[in-house]
Amino acid sequence: MRNAQLLLMILLACIMVDANAALEWIGGPDFDCSDAITADNVYALEQYYRPVRTINGQGLDSTGMLHELSSQYNSALVDTTEIAGSTDPAVTLNPAGIEGPAWFSWTFDQAYDIQEMWVWNYNLYGTNGSYLLRGLKDVSIHYNDGTSWQYFGDYTLAKGLGVADMPHGDEIPLNITATGILMTPKTVEGNYGSTFYGLSEVRFIVPEPATMVLFGIGAILARKRFI
Numbered sequence: 001m002r003n004a005q006l007l008l009m010i011l012l013a014c015i016m017v018d019a020n021a022a023l024e025w026i027g028g029p030d031f032d033c034s035d036a037i038t039a040d041n042v043y044a045l046e047q048y049y050r051p052v053r054t055i056n057g058q059g060l061d062s063t064g065m066l067h068e069l070s071s072q073y074n075s076a077l078v079d080t081t082e083i084a085g086s087t088d089p090a091v092t093l094n095p096a097g098i099e100g101p102a103w104f105s106w107t108f109d110q111a112y113d114i115q116e117m118w119v120w121n122y123n124l125y126g127t128n129g130s131y132l133l134r135g136l137k138d139v140s141i142h143y144n145d146g147t148s149w150q151y152f153g154d155y156t157l158a159k160g161l162g163v164a165d166m167p168h169g170d171e172i173p174l175n176i177t178a179t180g181i182l183m184t185p186k187t188v189e190g191n192y193g194s195t196f197y198g199l200s201e202v203r204f205i206v207p208e209p210a211t212m213v214l215f216g217i218g219a220i221l222a223r224k225r226f227i
Contacts (some may be wrong), residue, residue: 023205023208024205024206024207024208025203025204025205025206026108026112026114026203026204026206027055030057031056031057031060031064032055032056032057033055033056033057033203033204034052034055034056035109036108036109037055037106037107037108037109037204038106038107039051039052039053039054039055039076039104039105039106039107040104040105040106040107041076041078041102041103041104041105042078042083042094042102042103043078043079043082043083043102048072048073049072049075049076049077049078049198050076051076051104051105052076053073053074053075053076053200053201054075054076054104054106054199054200054201054202055106055201055202055203057201058073058074059071059073059074059075059200059201060201061165065167065168066165066166066167067120067123067165067166067167067168067200067201068123068164068165068166069123069124069125069162069163069164070122070123070124070131070160070198070200071124074200074201075122075123075124075198075199075200075201076104076198076199076200077122077134077196077197077198078102078196078197078198079195079196080101080102080195080196080197081195094142094182094184095149095182096142096149096151096182096184097149098140098142098184099187100140100184100185100186100187100190101185101187101190101197102184102185102190102197103182103183103184103185104182104183104184104199105180105181105182105183106180106181106182106202106204107144107179107180108178108179108180108204110179111146111177111178111179112177112178112179112204112206113176113177113206113207114174114175114176114177114178114181114204114205114206115173115174115175115205115206115207116171116172116173116174116204116205117141117170117171117172117174117181117202117203117204117205118168118170118171118172118202118203118204118205119157119158119168119169119170119172119199119201119202120160120166120167120168120169120199120200120201120202121135121136121157121158121159121160121169121170121198121199121200122134122135122136122160122198122199122200123135123160123161123162123163123166123200124160124162125162125163126162129162130194131162131194132159132160132161132162132192133191133192133193133194134191134192134194134196134197134198135157135159135160135191135192135198135199136157136183136185136190136191136197136198136199137156137157137159137185137186137189137190137191137192138154138155138156138157138185138186138188138189138190139154139155139156139157139183139184139185139186139190140153140154140155140183140184140186141153141154141155141172141181141182141183141184142181142182142184143174143176143178143180143181143182144178144179144180144181144182145177145178145179146178146179149180149182152174152176154186155170155172157169157170158170159192160200166200168201168203171205181204185197
């Protein structure tokens with residue numbers, strides 16, 4: 001009985017180590033993930049507020065968990081007044097062929113098993129909170145399975161806080177294998193009430209293999225010790 005209890009304690013400890021292990025994400029372990037991800041959006045040629053700002057870690061603190069106030073140097077922004085009236089399908093339709101006021105996409109250097117997508121929404125207060133209205137709200141999410149874009153689902157993003165050290169507001173559960181992710185604001189309430197559509201940062205969480213190996217080794221050693 002005592003051996004069985006000790007075995008159970010070891011197994012539980014291994015599980016706890018795995019659950020609390022350092023996270024891994026596409027492009028990690030640093031916060032500039034542009035070596036593994038190519039970011040794009042409907043207006044990628046904008047001189048500032050380029051889509052790469054959403055994955056290159058600019059604006060994040062030393063922990064990689066808190067984002068400073070949004071600016072042209074650390075966030076992406078689309079001004080729909082500059083593309084209004086366009087008949088170019090590259091502008092009016094996202095890469096999946098879905099119409100929306102704007103879109104943001106992230107293409108990976110290979111297929112990844114993605115557990116979650118973290119989102120730091122647009123984070124600048126402005127007069128009476130007016131700039132926070134630029135943050136994305138109701139969005140549709142597609143993923144590329146390596147062959148074509150597939151619809152994943154709809155999601156409502158948390159509004160930015162407009163504070164100097166803002167944590168991510170969303171952890172979107174995905175649990176898919178994908179070579180890319182596409183986010184498209186809805187035509188109605190695609191943001192919080194602005195002609196601009198903005199994001200500060202995103203991160204794609206993947207399984208952390210090392211701790212799973214430790215868990216397996218721990219279980220094997222425990223079995224050999226007590227059986």
